[in-house]
Amino acid sequence: MPIKLLPKCPVCSEDKIFFDAGETASCHLCGVRFEAYDTCxxxxxxxxxxxxxxxxxxxxxxxxxxxQRQPLPLVLELMELPEVAMHGPEHHLLLAAALLTAYAHEKNKTEDLPKLLDEANVRSLGVPGGACGAWGICGAAVSSGIYMSILTEASPYSEDEWKITGQLTARCGHVISREGGPRCCKRDTFLSLIEATAYSNAVLDTHFDVPDSIVCAFYPNNRECKRTACAFFPVRARE
Ligand SMILES: [Zn+2]
Ligand SMILES: [Zn+2]
Structure with missing residues (x-):
């Protein structure tokens, strides 16, 4: 797999060029001028x-x-999209979107899916990149909470739904933080996925596969990979 520290150009799909120092550049899509550290x-x-x-x-x-009726293969497909970076706040949508899609297929509710995905997008836009370090809760944990909140229609005023949603986010946050940093949006998404599939099966009567082993194919792109200290690091690469 090629090194993918940043995705390719969203305009023409060419590789990126990195600058040592920032250069003023206009965004090709919105026209606003920024200090840029890369162009294609x-x-x-x-x-x-x-x-x-x-x-x-x-x-x-x-x-x-x-x-897809199973979240894990869909999560892996989404991670492979050329637009998705190794790390980034798109992971805060990615997991919720995969869970909602698998749920909608299993429950024959695909007519609701566009609305569910739009709601997950709006909510996850409120979770910035780096929330793991700045807020103490990883966006991949919040993504599982967003999934559960949307389907249970939880609100600040609900009772059981409020509890169910908060419990899932807390469980995901617990297993993610237990690993120690530095952050990895792939590892943290996998950990949150394992919790979310098991919990979803228990409270939403889904039949999701709960992965007992996931082999990460993304580690060559991660400068901060914990390698043998990560449960998803491939055995074949451990030498
Ligand atoms: Zn380009
Ligand atoms: Zn722009």
Whole structure:
């Protein structure tokens, strides 16, 4: 797999070129000028807000055409999309979107899926990149909570739904934080997925596979990979 520290250019799919120092550049999509640290080989610069919008549209479009009834294969497909970076706040949508899609297929509620995905997108946009360090709760944990909140229609005023949703977010946050940093959006999504599938089967009567082993294919792209200290690091790469 090629090294994918940043996704390819969202305009022309060319590779990126990195600058040692920031250079003023106009976003090719919104026209606003920013200090840029990369463009593509054709000179396109896309600002973080436009990149995030483009990436989220790609995640939702993939979910809407996917027949997947199981969250893990769909999570892996979404992580492989060229728009999805190794790390980034798109993971705060990615997990909820995969869970909602698998749920909608299992329960024959695909007509609701566009609305469910739109709601997950809006909610997850409120969780910034780096919330793991800044807030003490990983966005991949919140993503499981968003999934559960949407389906149980939890609100600040509900009782059981409020509890069910908070318990899932807390469980995910617990297993993620237990690993210690530095953050990895892949590892943390896998950990949250394992918790969310088991919990969903218990409270929403889904029949999701609860993965007991996931082999990470993304570690070559992660400069901060914990390698043998990560449960998802491939055995074949352990030498
Ligand atoms: Zn380009
Ligand atoms: Zn822009």
């Amino acid at each position: 080989q054709n000179g396109h610069y896309v600002c973080p807000m436009c990149r995030q919008k483009n990436t989220r549209q790609a995640i939702i479009a993939h979910c809407l055409k996917s027949p």
